[in-house]
Amino acid sequence: MQIRVTVNGVEHVSDVEPRTLLVQYVREALGLTGTNVGCDTSSCGACSLHVDGEAAKSCTLLAVQADGAQVTTIEGLAGKDGSLHPMQKAFMENHGLQCGYCTPGMVMAATSLLKEIPNPTEEDVRIGLEGNLCRCTGYHNIVKAVLACAGK
Amino acid sequence: MIPAAFDYVRAGSAAEAISLIGQHGSDAKFLAGGHSLLPLMKLRLAQPSVLVDIGRVTDLSYIKDAGDHIAIGALTRHMDVEKSSVLAQHAPLLAHAAGHVGDPQVRHRGTIGGSIAHADPASDLPATTLALGATYVVQGPKGSREIKASDFYLGFLESALAPDEMLTEIRVPKMNGAGWSFQKFNRRAQDWAIVGVAAWRRNGDSGVALVNMGQTPVLASSVAGALKSGASIADAAELAVAEASPSADNNASVEYRTHLAKVLVRRALEQASA
Incomplete structure (x- = not known):
């Protein structure tokens, strides 16, 4: 088709x-x-x-x-000139990844989350990312990165 | 995993969908959001020869105030049910339960009608609409009919829908002023409930239904009956499993599910009564 x-x-x-x-x-x-x-x-x-x-x-x-x-x-997500999206930058700056396998999905889920809840609490972020698993269990810095991107 | 090959046709309206499913016979399946059907197809637990895609029948995506009830189009996504201001006002239990289905990605795609038609006893919305005394509107080649939620669920993944009928609308009575609670016990936030409870109370009346406590979603009529005749919450909750027939799986034994159901019904009634 x-x-x-x-x-x-x-x-x-x-x-x-x-x-x-x-x-x-x-x-x-x-x-x-x-x-x-x-x-x-x-x-x-x-x-x-x-x-x-x-x-x-x-x-x-x-x-x-x-x-x-x-x-x-x-x-x-990145700009045409290769500049990182603010969420990618926040993941980099907050060490929001370990092995990196879940990272593209995490970043896509997180950017979608901030569209729906632009000003999230930590709990909003944790619940909002319930559909993404990190087998390295690196959640702490992932949540930190998303909050940083939201300006918190 | 890639599903087995199938033919794909797309319907632009409910009438066209029913005509297409009629043409292709009982081996055809409706595809709405696909979040119940596609996982089954990938595992070869379902192998339809034809998928009739109803995901673009956008006129069946709505939430309307219809006087004494709220009418929800079958193709309304979980996310839209969760965020509906109409439901927040008149049936907040349903909006809240929809917010516990899967995860945001699933709620962006999955639909209330798909979840109900799939009739999975472990899903949140079949039991929640059952507790709320909902009526389902189904359309077939000979017109439409209404089926009470309490008559709809016949067995595991089996409903009163005929193969050539399509669920088109869910009608939920307005519950203004009712206390309510949704208890979902699971180990990971996105998982199905090991046991779940949807409950409401208003002026001596109540409705309680159980998730994942049998082959179908279970209406705990004995609990509501006991409350009506003046039993305490603790005593009524002891009757939680009177209508249930739980089975064991990797998550829980029958005994553990039975215990959980009683505890969660008690918690739900306490919250709905607060």
């Missing part, structure tokens, strides 16, 4: 099998491998990206469901 998806501002027209997962589409068809597959069962959040501005788990979405949508992956 033919789909038309705008990913990181670039429109793509692609033929996909209906069973193609969105994460498979962005990684394999578009080569955007920043979006990781972790648990592959919509638990861990490593595959989080934005569909029409909201975080979604791309292992549990079909590419055909994103037909017509605006998708943003971790590659689309």
Whole structure:
């Protein structure tokens, strides 16, 4: 089936099998491998990206469901000149990562969270990131980074 | 994991969806947000040959004040139920419970109708709408009919929906002035409840339903009956499992679930009565 998806501002027209997962589409068809597959069962959040501005788990979405949508992956957050998005900068400055595997999903979930709650408490951040697991258990600095990005 | 191959068709309206599902037979499934169905398909626990995508039937995404009840379109996302000011005013228990489904990413995509039609006893919204005395509106080739939540759940992932019928609306009675509580016991925030309780009380009436305490969501009628005849909260909570038939899994034994249900019903009633 033919789909038309705008990913990181670039429109793509692609033929996909209906069973193609969105994460498979962005990684394999578009080569955007920043979006990781972790648990592959919509638990861990490593595959989080934005569909029409909201975080979604791309292992549990079909590419055909994103037909017509605006998708943003971790590659689309930084400026065209390579300057980091404020959330990426906050993760770097607060050491919000250890092994880094969950990081793209965490950053995408966190940017979506701040759109919904621009001025979060620490509890808002902890609850708001419930869909993202860090197997290094580096949550403390991740929460610190998100709060720093929110100006706290 | 990639699901087994299937044909994909897209419906623009409920009528078109029902016609498409009729054409493709009982091996076809509706796809709404996909957050219950796609995980099952990836695990090959479901293998429909055709998916009828109803995710774009946007006129079934609404929350309306309909006089004595609130009407919720089946394709309303959990996030929209959670943040609804209409529900916050008239049925806050449902909005609150919707905020406990999965995690934000899941709530951005999953729909209330999908969750109810899936009829998972471990899901939060089937039990919550059951406690609230909701009515479900379903549409089929011969028109629409109403099914009470208490008549809807027939078995594990089995409902009174015929294969060619689609859930279109959830009607929740207004609960202004009721005390309410939603208790969800789990080990990780995003998980299904090991046991959950949705409860409300108003002027001597009450509704209590249990999550993950049997093959279907369970209406704890004995608890409501005991409260009505003047029993204390502690005594009523002892009847929590009268209608339940819990099973054991990796998270909990039958005995532990039974204990949890009684404790959580008591906590829920205390909170709903405060």
